[in-house]
Amino acid sequence: MKQTYKAQNISCNNCANMIKASLEDEFGEIEVNLNVTPKEVTVNIENETKESEFKKEMEELGFEIIEE
Template sequence: MESTLKIQNLKCGGCANTIVTQLSKLIGVSMVTVNNDTDEVHFNYNSETELKTVKKRLSELGYPMIGEANPLPKKAKSFVSCAIGRLNKK
């Protein structure tokens, strides 16, 4: 199955790199792409369990879904994820 999720706090290629790296590590999740222009994450998954896992992981990284709470700690996490993504960018 395929899904595209609209997320918050997506700022740059560093953010995108972190998201792709972290979601690609999840079992049952593949073909992860991030569109910075539309704030969207697109991926393939095997079951609803993986979809829930992806949403949870994105939120943990500081990128909650559009419409979800986005308190200051989540925004701060996204800046950390962004910095890590920039450092690990190839």
Template sequence: MKIKTKNINCQSCVNLIKASLEEEFGIMQIDVESKSIEIDLKAEQLDEFKKQLQDLGFELDEA
């Protein structure tokens, strides 16, 4: 599953997301250039993942 954001801008953003969310949601690939997160989530985890991502200050790109 690919989740797009508007403000993953640097390696520090990547490190913050991984440190905060990987333990609960699993390994993810984060691409700073496309501002996207590639992660294998179950359907019931998606809303909680998005909420926690937003709590960290990352705005979702739902377009």
């Protein structure tokens, strides 16, 4: 199921490309919306385990997911 997360510290295409290059092999296609603040990352998440892994890996890249 596609999920959209708000993330901190994403500022440009280089950030978006780094997220995609680092995580698309494991999580499939990732979309990064740079036209909103905070920036949004949309990814297909299959279950809670994958969601936890995605959030952890985003944080390791320096892009913390904002909990709402």
